[in-house]
Amino acid sequence: MMRADAVRNRRLLMDAAAAEFAENGMDVSITRIATRAGIGKGTVFRHFDTKEQLLAEIFSDRLEELVTAGLRLAESDDPGAALFEFMTIGTEIQARDRSFCQAAAALSRSESAVHASRERPADVAETLVAKAQRAGAIRDDITGLDIVLLLSAASQAVLSISEDAPGLWQRYLALIFDSLRPQNAHPLPTAAPTRAQFTG
């Protein structure tokens, strides 16, 4: 059982870290984060052994948010729309924090803690895709893993644009939607990535 002040500080810490990561990228100092949270530097390391672990924890939270939404959408009786909304939510989450998710994704190749938390969204995406394909809403040659990878693609597309382009990511997500529809399907040149490649 954690003490009351400990849980309060942990919450403050994660919020401050998320905000700071989002604004200034992954290389903000622990000192900055601690200051923003109104907390001593040492306290940070009481809660998280290392900086990467802190980042992984936040990233994991974000993904859980997506998983929750995905599970709800899996009950929908319009599988095509459900998948599209799943992707919209996922992209919105990533677009919200800009460079943070980018850093986390890049880190997921080396940091296994980050890596593991990416499995669950992939599972959810897999079932959503399967349902949508059975309903004929999307083409047959794509997988759940494709969806997860395309999520970041849409939000990363706008990375080089100036800050104030709110909702621009929706433009590119809409384009990707169009590419998933069965009417336009041309054969894909490369096989889908395997789960082993994703999990590393």
Next chain:
Amino acid sequence: MMRADAVRNRRLLMDAAAAEFAENGMDVSITRIATRAGIGKGTVFRHFDTKEQLLAEIFSDRLEELVTAGLRLAESDDPGAALFEFMTIGTEIQARDRSFCQAAAALSRSESAVHASRERPADVAETLVAKAQRAGAIRDDITGLDIVLLLSAASQAVLSISEDAPGLWQRYLALIFDSLRPQNAHPLPTAAPTRAQFTG
């Protein structure tokens, strides 16, 4: 006129830096780069005032490569295929160096030297798009800037996959191709980015 050893070292330096950036991201130390090039650390700063300038120079080189290809393709009499090949080349260049281009793109918001070098590919893309649209090869509601942004999207999609997935980016580029065809066009929810937003 530069001395012979100076130009030789500059070449060695840029090659080593490009390789190191590609392998280890943007935060490799100058020392590492210098060592890899077999050159003293001080020499690096003789050629490039700052680390960002070095990165900008390399990035600019890559973009020039793309511009050259684009100008050649602008002469083609199959504008649709020309645009697609332009995108293929652009994505290949970015995929070749993985995290490097990501870092450069992120830096382009703050570093004006990097920024300026992105204008020319945008110009070329604009003319390629215009020709392709006149030929009816692609939908009318996208711009040259869209193309430039989508270039990074495809290569960034595979960022969280393990190293050895060569050519996987082609899969997602093919998907994007499908989304550009006029047959599938659904109205886009957000207006295209303006040149001012891009140039910052």
Next chain:
DNA sequence: TTCAAACATGACCGAGCGGTCCGGTTGATG
């Protein structure tokens, strides 16, 4: 109210960074 365990704190550490600088070296020039 008491008190031990859990927690917070910030001075402190070693390492590594980007960038500087000057003594020695090299290459073009006549």
Next chain:
DNA sequence: CATCAACCGGACCGCTCGGTCATGTTTGAA
């Protein structure tokens, strides 16, 4: 071959970073 500006190299500087630790403070159960 002689000369000298251009060039190279790496010790060096100031600084910031992630992470530790001894000391003081808070909490909650008894």
